[in-house]
Amino acid sequence: xxxxxxxxxxxxxxxxxxxxxxxxxxxxxxxxxxxxxxxxxxxxxxxxxxxxxxxxxxxxxxxxxxxxxxxxxxxxxxxxxxxxxxxxxxxxxxxxxxxxxxxxxxxxxxxxxxxxxxxxxxxxxxxxxxxxxxxxxxxxxxxxxxxxxxxxxxxxxxxxxxxxxxxxxxxxxxxxxxxxxxxxxxxxxxxxxxxxxxxxxxxxxxx
Ligand SMILES: Cc1cc2nc3c(=O)[nH]c(=O)nc-3n(C[C@H](O)[C@H](O)[C@H](O)COP(=O)(O)O)c2cc1C
Numbered sequence: 001x002x003x004x005x006x007x008x009x010x011x012x013x014x015x016x017x018x019x020x021x022x023x024x025x026x027x028x029x030x031x032x033x034x035x036x037x038x039x040x041x042x043x044x045x046x047x048x049x050x051x052x053x054x055x056x057x058x059x060x061x062x063x064x065x066x067x068x069x070x071x072x073x074x075x076x077x078x079x080x081x082x083x084x085x086x087x088x089x090x091x092x093x094x095x096x097x098x099x100x101x102x103x104x105x106x107x108x109x110x111x112x113x114x115x116x117x118x119x120x121x122x123x124x125x126x127x128x129x130x131x132x133x134x135x136x137x138x139x140x141x142x143x144x145x146x147x148x149x150x151x152x153x154x155x156x157x158x159x160x161x162x163x164x165x166x167x168x169x170x171x172x173x174x175x176x177x178x179x180x181x182x183x184x185x186x187x188x189x190x191x192x193x194x195x196x197x198x199x200x201x202x203x204x205x206x207x
Contacts, residue, residue: 003051005035005055009066019133024036039058040076041075053118056088058070064107065104086147087117088117094124104122118147147186161180165180180197180200
């Protein structure tokens, strides 16, 4: 598996960079090929296509997630190249986990509503516990493996979902089937149901 850590920080050799190096090491020990790249809002993010997993991480400064990562999502082409990518998120900050989950993580997640987010984590710079990074790696690899395992059974359709497929005009049934199966694979559904089809449609329509 190939993973890239896309990060931002204003501090060279600060807490975030140290954490990323430790995370890279922890992933590499588990056999993951890891690269890291510092975000620039105007960078060309086509290269993320090569990676199976994209880990996004940054500190919070003055209540806002670091600007080059946010800027890459809002103004750059990062979001476009994250399509269908499995993602993990982390923030480093001085606040408590609970506060960061409410105030800061949504600043990233609101731009990633179409992505499968495997794991999200807050690392408090003042209270990094032993084993926190290895736990993050373990959770991440567990969730990643789950998405791979469900892939083999992603083409199971319930009778109701098949009825819905067959009620579509014949010329779009093939495309409909592929899109539904890709959605199921991406979101880890073992079975394609009418509820999943409704959800996929709502997401496609941006609802
Ligand atoms: C100028 C500055 C502003 C900060 N503002 C916040 C903040 O609003 N909320 C918060 O939880 N942490 C805040 N922090 C804490 C940082 O997010 C935290 O220490 C982070 O790990 C710093 O990462 P770095 O060493 O890579 O810069 C701030 C730190 C600095 C230096």
